[in-house]
Amino acid sequence: MEADIQTNFTYLGKTFNTLNINDSSTAFSDCNSDRSGEFSSTSATSRQMLTSCATVNSDDMIEQLVSDLDSSCVDDQKLAAMELRLLAKNKPENRIKIAQAGAIKPLISLILSPDLQLQEYGVTAILNLSLCDENKELIASAGAIKPLVKALRIGNSTAKENAACALLRLSQVEENKVAIGRSGAVEMLVNLLETGNLRGKKDASTALYSLCSVKENKIRAVEAGIMKPLVELMADFGSNMVDKSGFVLSLLVSVAEARVAVVEEGGIPVLVEIVEVGSQRQKEIAAAILLKLCEDSSVYRTMVAREGAIPPLIALSQSGTSRAKQKAETLVELLRRPRSGNTASRTSDVSD
16 A cells, blocks of 8 residues: 555556546557567577667668568568568667558568467567557558457467557557457457456556447447456456556446446455555545446445445545545445435446
8 A cells, every 4th residue: 555645646657647537548558569578589699680680771671571571481471570570669760661661561461370470470560560650540451450350369479469559559540449349359358358468468458448438349348248357357456457457447437338247247345445455546546436336326326335435435535636535525425325215226227
């Protein structure tokens, strides 16, 4: 638990003044470029050569590497994709040069390769190219979304993680969010959130946060079973995922389907516990979610009160951040309202 109350805090490299559950995806998190253990199968000499290549004038090299992507030799394709991946990572101006040289379509073709290593290199090169805003629409319009979703489904762990990051980048173009959601990405990201390693869970939560600013993607995520892993991760203070899961949940609970699902998955006791023993940031997120659950539902207010939420909420209203105090005070007032005379069912008592 934090010793000092902070009105400003840093989260994933971003500074926040208050929690806004409607913040854009860029305020939530960014996936970093190509964070996997790079080229573990290559020699130290090869890695040194590739790093050196990435720091010199690379125009001619880029043209040759793009040409090699269409080689009939898989090893040549792998080497070309590997070098383009590194060029795009270490020298931002190369991202535009590589795209202009025609690399996007052949790299997308590599993502569809049955060779999982070649698929990984294609995914990661596309991720690194997508770090350039000018390339995002080009990558999406070239047909990258469905191949990236395929990599999420059948790729190795690195391909899955980097595909999640690439889809996050593409989703930062607002028009892409619906197309990504309709491609099956949400379901695959929910699966990665549930079954991936820690990095995979972080990448999945980040991408889901971005995609779920669109209502139909929120509903897709709920139907895909997102509430179970979110609640489990929030309940596990050792998961290093309490905050990230809370941010995603705070976005989802704007729709009735999500409010019903989080209650059914046992989310209320978890949220009350966070208000009681979490960090100041976690308490603020949990209070905001509980308030959203309780605003239009006397049934949920009764459930929250029975979990013993009022004492920790009163404490939060006296010692939390300014936004947490306001949320806690409002929620305490709701929980103290007489609850007789309104016994609507769980589902009918909740509205958008």
